[in-house]
Amino acid sequence: MRELIFDTETTGFDPLSGDRLIEIGLVEMVDRSLTGNHYHVYVNPERDVPEGAVKIHGLTTEFLADKQVFSEVMDEFLEYIGDDSVLVAHNADFDMRFINWELEHAGRPIIHKKRFIDTLAIARTKYPGAANSLDALCKRFSINNAHRTLHGALLDAEILAEVYIELLGGRQGGMDLSVIKEARAIVEKKKREHRRFPASAEDLVAHTEFLKKLKDPIWNQ
Secondary structure: EEEEEEEEEEEOOHHHHHOOOOEEEEEEEEEEEEEEEEEEEEEEOOOOOOHHHHHOOOOOHHHHHOOOHHHHHHHHHHHHHHOEEEEEEEHHHHHHHHHHHHHHOOOOOOOOOHEEHHHHHHHHHHOOOOOOHHHHHHOOOOOOOOOOOOOOHHHHHHHHHHHHHHHHOOOOOOOOOHHHHHHHHHHHHHOOOOOOOOOOOHHHHHHHHHHHHHOOOOOOO
């Protein structure tokens, strides 16, 4: 199964109010293992980036001015995600809303909601009432995110991939063959060893006296 753990950065909170997508980051996971493959792009929002947003992700109007607009990166993005990969995001509704607005604005079909998995929803189900932000989950799972001084789509996607694995139960222990052989050897040794509990002289006397009280005891047959 191919899953793409992703994150976006935007100029604000609502595309219907004029906010736009400015960064997309995705990391690829196949059968719950990271492949090292990723997709990352900055997008010119064709508008200014508010100072409040810059404080969150550090992406300024000037930095984005020479980047491609979404319609120019759209085909590459759609080719990368394909038709059947699962898209995993933290608070997926937010990212999905911006991506689908951009696709619809460009005259393309939107991505169906059934393709998205929301790690925030998973975390709220597993840890109701607890803090479930990405930073809070990193702390819960002892994932190092000290390098996350600002939000960044690719960096956050990479961190989220680790969080997602933990939410699903964590990675299986490494299949070290030497450890397996040692474990098997211990098991085989235990199978071969027969524990012996010899009766003491007192036990034998007590057992003989007990048999005398029985009529045709099976032990005498």
